[in-house]
Amino acid sequence: MPIDDLPLLPAFEAVTAWAGTGRVVRATELDVATWRLPEPQKAALVSSGVPLIDDLVSAVSFQAEPTMYRLANADDLDWAYGAAPGTGEVQIWSSDGSSTGFVNSTITHWLCSLHMVGSWLTSSTVIDRWDEDGQAEDEALAELADLLERIKAVDPPAFGDGDHTTHFWPGVLDRWLY
Secondary structure (H helix, E strand, O other), rough: OOOOOOOOOOOOOHHHHHHHOEEEEEEOOOHOOOOOHHHHHHHHHHOOOEOOOOEEEEEEEEEEEOOEEEEEEEEHHHEEEEEEOOOOOOOEOOOOOOOEEEEEHHHHHHHHHHHHHHHHHHOOOOHHHHHOOHHHHHHHHHHHHHHHHHHHHHHHHHHHOOOOOOOHHHHHOOOOOO
């Protein structure tokens, strides 16, 4: 993916502002020095970092594995996020390594998507009370739809055709309330 097509990466301070101190893990240059990835993708992990987000990213780990560069785990959902060598495409792997699924076009797109989701979670006035009544549920669903549209604008392949059974972000956000 050409560098001109990459979204503006959130600054570490902006991510920490909503994630909290100690909840954003940055790679060191040494962690990613030997990874076969475009330099901007490695730099994104060093400069911005990966936020911990309940139910989405539970642990960050920068490890080279035979088929991917491990970025993080989602223990509650039993998968690992990893970047494909060469492109930096972010995918998910099940814990047994048997299946993969596309998440975002690059590490930068993934970090931007995580930033959008995390900042929404911490600023939403309705997400914690969505099940109080029909109006609150409608507001929460509208916020989720808006969030998905923002992710789609940054990384159209991450949205795909919007099918929650075949595309990661539509699936995660479609089931967020339930």
